[in-house]
Amino acid sequence: MAESVPTMDNSEEEFYDVPDSFLELHRGEGEKTPPASQTDYAPSPGQVAALNAESKASQSVTEPNPPVQFAVYQVSSESLSLRWDTPAGEVESYIVTCCHEGDVVQESTDTNTLTLSHLKPGVCYSLLVSTQLRNGRISKPAATSAKTKTHLESLLEDLGLEDRLKEKLSLSTILQIDKKTITDEPPKCNADLPWYFLKKLMMVNVTARNVKLNSTNSCDRLNPLDIITALFLCSDGFVRQELSLKMSMCQFSVPLLLPNCDTKQCTLMLWAMRDIVKKYRPQSLTESKGFIEERIVLSELPMISFVRLGECSLSKSEILNKLLSNDTFVHHDMECGDSPRRISNGLVEISWYLPCGNKNMDVFSEPVAVANLRGDIASFQTQFSFLCQTSAAVFVFFDTLDSECELLTNQQHKTQIFLVGNHQSNRFSMDALQNVAAELGLTNNNILLKTKQMNDADFVKTLGETVSNVVENSKMKMRIEQMADIAHKLGILVDEESSECQTAKKNADAITTEIQDILQYKEAELPLQGQIWKELTRLEKEEFRLRNVGSKNIEDYKSDLLLEKTQLRKEQNSHDISNAMTCFINAISSPEIERCYFLKWMRMNLDNVSREKLSDLRERYKEKCKNPENKEEIKDIDRQLSNSSLGIEHFFREMGQIYEASLSLPETEPSREQLQHLPKLCAQLLLDGLPLELVDGEASNIPLRWISDVLSQLNDLMSPLNKILVVTVLGVQSTGKSTLLNTMFGVQFAVSSGRCTRGAFMLLIRINEDIKKELNCDFMMIIDTEGLKSPELAQLDNSHEHDNELATLVVGLSDVTIINIAMENSTEMKDILQIVVHAFLRMKEVGKKPKCQFVHQNVSDVSAHEKNLRDRKLLMQQLNEMTQAAAKMEKKEENKNFSDVMEYSPDTGNCYIPGLWNGSPPMAPVNAGYSEAVYELKKNIIHVLGSCESSANDILEFTEWMKSLWNAVKHENFIFSFRNSLVADAYMKLCTEFNKWEWEFRQLMYTWVTDAETRIRNFGTVAGKSEISDMSECVKQLKSEASTILSEWETKLLENLAQGHVYLVEEYKEGFANGAKSLRRQMQSSVFNQLTAAADIRNGMTELEKIKENHTKELEGRVRALIEECQKKNIQMTEKELDEEFDKMWTETQKELSFEEMKFDDIYNSCQKKAEEFTRCCLKPAVEDFVYRSLGPDIIGEMLTNEQFSTRMSFQYSVLLDLLRKDDFENYRSYICSYEEYVKNWILDKIVKRFSEASTIFEFEDRHVQSSIRIINAAVNKAKTEKSANLESFVKNVCQELGDKLVISQDALGAFMILNNADQEQFAHWLTECVKDMAQVLQEEFNETDILMKLIQLNVHPQKELFTKLIGCGKQCPFCSAPCEAGGQEHSEHFASLHRSIALGQYRCSLSQILSTDICSSLVITPNSTFRCGATNWERHHHKDYKAIFPDWKISPDGSLEASDYWKYVLAKFNNKFAKAFKAEPADIPVTWNMITPQQAEESLKESFNIK
């Protein structure tokens, strides 16, 4: 410290008062040093407690004020920065005092900030600041305190890891995909460095340690060792394992003893290293080409340690690197290796030298561990002791030795000490060396000196020989596991001491120590997955494939299969849950950390158990596979491999079987209930990042219920963040697929040297918030698959089918499929491509479009991309050929090129990756080029995923895909069997949408036609408005108007179709578009016809009216004459006389004109009567007519809002469900035998039900009545303003206004017009009144008419319209008569969701008359079943080739086996009645049909029609 000043209790008190609170805090403590103890108020690191910085209000003006807002604003390990605000008064300067345990520093300044430096790290200081005025007076101090950072804290803060000491980094954090993953930006600040290192290391990039900021400021640079130490300190056990594993793959040294410079404790990194497995070939195995594969912490190896005493001019690490010929250790000549180490002194690193069995290459012929202590042994004696007790030899590097070498001489150990000095160092003293050597009893052999004559290479060689010597002769060999005991004795912690880790270990050991013989163990402890599960798989597939149906009746055969399955499930249930499984399930039910430790222990233990046997087998397998001649041997090894492999997947597989079997127990069975939580448990593990087996590669099957339930639980756990994107890898076996995924995503799929991955595994990776939007998903699912076999190998075990199934499944599940190709073997590649292309073709046919990425491995030339242009062309050509072949097989020959199947560009769709190892294993590090190329691929894949047009699938959709893909895969014919509820859903949505658009359009056209008809009917009358005098001209105009509207609509509908959500249903789009076009044509001709018809009628009417008009004129003339005559005669006639006279004349005239009756009786009536007459005779009928014309579309519209009528499918569903509920034979009979009539009645019934009580119809009517009244009133008002000459023209004006909407009978009007001279004003007044009354009368009338009566009177008949709409094309299944449900007007294929027994189509055996139970959806997949009918010219024809006879029908086999339960139930129930009705013998009902309950029937209906 700069300067020591008297402590605070001196007599300077008169200058300043210590604030009360400050005193209070320290009351009772040592008077001399007020802040003697920090414990009771020391703020936590980095925090600052401002104790009191307020000045007292009572201070007089002359009293100096202490500074205000005094605070510490920056803290480092050796400095504190303070600041304060100027108080009132004339301030000259400030005095800052800093003290800790009697050390006091005082500094003065005239600014408002001060940085105190050269402080001690991790110490709490009391801080005071006082103001000094010009007059020399000094204020009371403001006070605070602060703790400087420790070295560790300060480094962690620089790295942005300060919170991670407590809350450790976990795997899910470091593996998540975030923005940094794809941006590839260099680190910008220190806090970027650990992430940068992690990102690179997780991709096993050997450049990971080159962590340098772009800044030139060298004091900013951090030593890589500090970063590594910091990361280990901040990581949990699982991340540490991952770090160690990846570092050792890079051939970096890994921490053996990890120091903590704060606590001075170090920890043995035993757990962290447990995952490292190494393979090598000692000299003894060179001949036999054998090798040893071992978990390195369990290998008994000699360890050679290298330490330094004092300063040393030789670079120990550099020399070691030369010795091991790898960049194993960070040293000062590496990037940032010369930056000062802040926390990594005391670190002991370890690395291994492993021979490859080649004398010329191996530095040491036996494996050896090399340890390296960072820092001076004088400062790290614990570490040094540890090394002395564990190593075969310790090499001590030094420059100077003095007699105080107690450090060396005091050690109690058996290790050999070697002294390594540099003769050239000027501090070197031979005498001291000899003294120490004598003290230690060392011979010359134990002293290595680098002399002037030696260059580095010579020196390294000498060193190497010495080490070799030790290695060959030392008995001191030790497993790292054993070092834990020594660590304990020395007070060194061991990283697996936590109780979670220990309990987990105990649990795992309890299971695995029981394992003696793997095959026997599996049979005893994991019995459900053995032969039973394989047999179940066979039955499941046979249920769909029906290969062995032979001459049996199919439905009986299927029923038998079902019984067999039930029996096997029973057998599974008869096993008690084994001991091992009970332990296993208990252990994975423990809390998260313990569970993770347990699974890791299990994995390692099982690996150890099976390694010995397997690695040898795998190697032999690989060897034999090179030559497929060795068929029998390969087959045998393969079987052995499968028998003796045992991993945790077997335990999960067993769990799945236990669960699935339990589902066949009654729901209330306790043993079933106890297992209900298993899926959730497993879902949790998936979220933890554990790979879960999707396809069991041994049985070649997916336990569908188990996996679906796990995924459904997963969905619940994740919701609402449940969107996923799926990446899959496919390729030839053992071509590094798992390695590729592991490198790409930092994950741990099983990797090995032989055939290793079986089936398919899925794993979840979190997507970080910062790119969720871009990727539109929350998790990425990665699926690793078992290698596809080449056909030669596939023949051996019929695995070709398995390969095909697997490829189809995973391609169908993924958004991006990586196709891994090892270039060197192009025939193999071709065979695999065939499988893959096939899978892609199938996906295209079912509406899913995955993207693909070809990866060519082992291509290291920089010019690869250029050079391989030709290869890419060749690949393209081959892909095209394969597409054609696949298309032919799937009977989809329209696919000619690969690009027809999928979007693929040879340029961007290919990626070249150099070989994995840089050199020859085991000492080869991963090739940086490999890692970089994989990183490019990763970025590319993420980019492709980001631009995926498909909306991200959520977990439930994924599950749906998985189920439907796998069910289709179980069939012989995939495309033809594929049924997916998502596709069905999308199709249904499209139908619903289309129907809505269509209805909107129809409604529009109904209204338009009604209006047009009104216009035509009013044409040429007083109500006619048209300027055109020629009717044909008018019709022409209307037609062109109609065409315009129709065209507009057609365009709009086509646009709607193009924009609508058409993912998955693209193939149907065309059909809908055609439907729209044909609909337009139909509508056009119908509209034109209606217009022409209306015009024809109108023309006829005009003729008639002309005649009538003449007659009326005649009549009117005569009446006038009569009246005139009377007037002339001046005869006062009574009313009666007049009537008589009038009647006389009337009869005469009528006779003359033969004209029908006309009423003139109210000629003289009042305006009121006239108005009433006009209303009753002209307006009311017109309004009534208007209402009835409008009601039809209203009713249809209302009915269509009902789900049942929205699409043909939901209509069928509703009818069938209704039948089931009614449970009445006659209804079924009527539905089956007179389908159309039944459906018509059903619809009518629904309409009547809907409108008989509801007020809806009244609302419709009233709406139209009211709107009519509104326009009538408006017309009257308008006419009033027009000042008509007489009542006739007034009425004409009114009628003309109404002409657009109402058709007023010309007859009635003509009659009304005669002799009318009422007063207009009065008339108008009364008219308005009458119209009001009319509304009421109409409403009453409507109310009295029942719906059936109304329906008859409507112009548009809802029941007919609905029927036409819902019956669709009207086609029925040629086998079972199930009605077609395809949407759209013109569909290319008819289909029905639910087929039925052909018994219901009255099919029977011609001999026995027994009804046939066969169902057409089964018949079409039955190998040998045949039919004959008119269409085949009564020739026999295979059902499965029905397409040749009925090309426009698509009869899908049942998606699930339960789908046809509905009709099975019906036939079983009414068998006798049907037989009687059909005059046949009852069908032989298969046993299982009788067990179907009405609930199951209903379920099956829901499933078939995809109703949730």
Ligand SMILES: Nc1nc2c(ncn2[C@@H]2O[C@H](COP(=O)(O)OP(=O)(O)OP(=O)(O)O)[C@@H](O)[C@H]2O)c(=O)[nH]1
């Ligand atoms: N020489 C070399 N070896 C590699 C390369 N990629 C992977 N390997 C090694 O090949 C072996 C098999 O790798 P895996 O990743 O298990 O191969 P896989 O394709 O997943 O194998 P299966 O799942 O059994 O079909 C491992 O020992 C890898 O280390 C490479 O590019 N070059």
Ligand SMILES: [Mg+2]
């Ligand atoms: Mg693999």
Ligand SMILES: [Zn+2]
């Ligand atoms: Zn059918």
Ligand SMILES: [Zn+2]
């Ligand atoms: Zn159809």
